[in-house]
Amino acid sequence: MTHTVAVSGATGYAGGEALRLLAGHPDVSVGAVTAHANAGERLGALQPHLHALADRVLQDTTADVLAGHDVVILALPHGASGALAAQIAERSPETLVIDAGADHRLESAEAWERFYGSEHAGTWPYGLPELPGQRERLAGTRRIAVPGCYPTTSILALAPGFAAGLLEPQDVVIVAASGTSGAGKAAKPHLLGSEVMGGMSPYGVGGGHRHTPEIEQGLSQTAGERVQISFTPTLAPMARGILATATARLRPGADPAAVRGAWERAYADERFVHLLPEGQWPATKSVLGSNHVQMQLAVDERAGRVIVTAALDNLTKGTAGGAVQSMNIALGLPEQAGLEQQGVAP
Numbered sequence: 025m026t027h028t029v030a031v032s033g034a035t036g037y038a039g040g041e042a043l044r045l046l047a048g049h050p051d052v053s054v055g056a057v058t059a060h061a062n063a064g065e066r067l068g069a070l071q072p073h074l075h076a077l078a079d080r081v082l083q084d085t086t087a088d089v090l091a092g093h094d095v096v097i098l099a100l101p102h103g104a105s106g107a108l109a110a111q112i113a114e115r116s117p118e119t120l121v122i123d124a125g126a127d128h129r130l131e132s133a134e135a136w137e138r139f140y141g142s143e144h145a146g147t148w149p150y151g152l153p154e155l156p157g158q159r160e161r162l163a164g165t166r167r168i169a170v171p172g173c174y175p176t177t178s179i180l181a182l183a184p185g186f187a188a189g190l191l192e193p194q195d196v197v198i199v200a201a202s203g204t205s206g207a208g209k210a211a212k213p214h215l216l217g218s219e220v221m222g223g224m225s226p227y228g229v230g231g232g233h234r235h236t237p238e239i240e241q242g243l244s245q246t247a248g249e250r251v252q253i254s255f256t257p258t259l260a261p262m263a264r265g266i267l268a269t270a271t272a273r274l275r276p277g278a279d280p281a282a283v284r285g286a287w288e289r290a291y292a293d294e295r296f297v298h299l300l301p302e303g304q305w306p307a308t309k310s311v312l313g314s315n316h317v318q319m320q321l322a323v324d325e326r327a328g329r330v331i332v333t334a335a336l337d338n339l340t341k342g343t344a345g346g347a348v349q350s351m352n353i354a355l356g357l358p359e360q361a362g363l364e365q366q367g368v369a370p
């Protein structure tokens with residue numbers, strides 16, 4: 025059976041990546057493609073790499089256009105999906121709605137209001153299947169909140185250590201570099217080529233980045249106790265990719281020799297998450313265009329800390345690939361359907 029999938033925000037980076045993956049998915053056909061300012065244009069004029077869909081005409085992003093599809097992927101600015109999702113649900117309750125934006129990720133309305141400054145739209149099942157128990161929550165669901173790109177990287181990097189009770193829940197430090205596509209297509213002065221090329225810079229320093237509560241939520245649920253992090257994002261002169269370095273203190277009495285085994289066991293059967301062989305370190309260029317995450321860890325016994333570095337493509341596993349992976353689980357399709365791409369190199 026073929027499932028029809030509509031993509032809103034089809035002119036953006038996340039929507040474009042969703043369409044690239046869906047165009048190669050054996051069990052879906054692409055339905056409506058919608059936009060905002062660019063409604064009425066040919067998709068090919070805005071996303072020239074999507075050859076198979078170039079002649080599709082972008083429609084307005086309304087519930088009338090989106091309802092009736094088996095699946096709707098919302099790749100819209102923050103705050104735009106809550107009301108629209110409710111209208112779609114009214115018209116077609118059976119539609120699986122997948123929100124690539126942040127609106128439905130957080131469980132705490134208070135954290136949402138503090139970091140996003142608007143009213144909380146609600147909480148949907150979190151689309152990170154590799155977390156313990158999450159596949160069961162996603163199977164058959166009609167609502168999926170796709171994680172943010174930094175949270176996917178950071179939570180996957182540290183979750184095995186928290187699940188195994190090896191890490192202190194305080195004093196967790198995460199520093200991550202992202203490619204510029206993470207910020208979306210809308211022009212921003214700090215993202216001009218001349219600002220970004222040839223150097224790196226931090227932003228959101230001091231605990232203010234909105235992914236902080238999302239990372240804490242995922243790690244706290246995994247740990248079964250409150251995990252507190254310090255998170256600093258940086259901007260790297262590349263289009264795609266995230267490289268996160270996450271460090272946490274080993275609990276007193278935790279055996280450093282047991283650390284690697286916790287990560288090996290957690291990801292042994294995961295198709296998309298790879299603990300690399302010892303001595304090999306992740307690189308963003310090895311995961312570009314693929315839904316795969318690479319990671320490596322070390323125990324710094326002198327500092328008493330575990331250090332994990334993880335790399336993924338922010339638009340694939342970090343957004344659209346994660347969305348398709350969770351969609352597959354919700355629809356009962358093979359989890360890897362449409363996600364068989366290897367990385368692109370050099």
Ligand SMILES: NC(=O)C1=CN([C@@H]2O[C@H](COP(=O)(O)OP(=O)(O)OC[C@H]3O[C@@H](n4cnc5c(N)ncnc54)[C@H](OP(=O)(O)O)[C@@H]3O)[C@@H](O)[C@H]2O)C=CC1
Nearest residue numbers: 033035036037038059060061062099100125206208209343
């Ligand atoms: N980029 C990334 O790495 C990641 C992005 N996300 C999330 O995905 C969502 C989309 O991000 P991204 O693709 O980067 O953003 P872009 O700025 O690249 O694209 C935004 C899209 O939304 C459309 N749009 C803008 N305003 C409205 C509106 N008021 N109503 C309906 N549609 C609108 C735009 O259409 P038009 O061109 O016609 O104006 C465009 O298609 C965001 O919520 C983002 O947080 C999540 C994880 C990672």
Ligand SMILES: CC(=O)N[C@@H](CCC(=O)OP(=O)(O)O)C(=O)O
Nearest residue numbers: 125126172173174202203206207
């Ligand atoms: C480089 C860059 O600017 N990245 C974005 C995160 C992209 C992402 O995952 O975002 P959402 O939570 O918006 O879905 C940022 O830091 O705001």
